[in-house]
Amino acid sequence: MKFGIRTPSLKKRIAARTSWKRVVRHSMGLKAPRGYGWITNPKRAAYNRLYNRTTVKADPLIALGVSLIIGLIGGIIKGIAGLFANKEGNTSNSMTCPHCNAPMILRNGTRGRFYGCSRFPRCRGTREYVEPVDGSTNAV
Numbered sequence: 001m002k003f004g005i006r007t008p009s010l011k012k013r014i015a016a017r018t019s020w021k022r023v024v025r026h027s028m029g030l031k032a033p034r035g036y037g038w039i040t041n042p043k044r045a046a047y048n049r050l051y052n053r054t055t056v057k058a059d060p061l062i063a064l065g066v067s068l069i070i071g072l073i074g075g076i077i078k079g080i081a082g083l084f085a086n087k088e089g090n091t092s093n094s095m096t097c098p099h100c101n102a103p104m105i106l107r108n109g110t111r112g113r114f115y116g117c118s119r120f121p122r123c124r125g126t127r128e129y130v131e132p133v134d135g136s137t138n139a140v
């Protein structure tokens with residue numbers, strides 16, 4: 001434990017804010033409220049409280065950069081999670097919208113079945129539904 005003026009370390013500061021455990025937890029929306037440390041880990045909470053009160057830091061600018069990095073990593077993780085979610089979704093496997101490349105969904109319209117863009121009504125891209133003859137489906 002250090003007392004007095006703390007030498008700010010950018011590396012340590014980023015490391016503390018960008019642990020995978022923390023980013024994953026936050027991106028799932030399980031951000032613990034302030035003061036929760038006393039429940040999950042009272043020993044660490046007591047240490048942190050004392051540490052924060054007995055040391056002085058001097059770098060308000062770095063916080064901005066750190067929060068930007070966190071946002072970036074959080075976005076990447078959400079993107080990866082979205083990819084996995086799409087794989088198991090009920091969208092037709094390799095069919096994509098001719099306008100925006102979004103996955104297409106099989107729909108039943110008044111003129112029969114067709115593939116509609118999953119971003120409908122923002123995108124009105126459609127594809128003709130071809131009745132699968134044998135094993136080879138969308139080999140156009």
Ligand SMILES: [Zn+2]
Nearest residue numbers: 097100117123
């Ligand atoms: Zn589309």
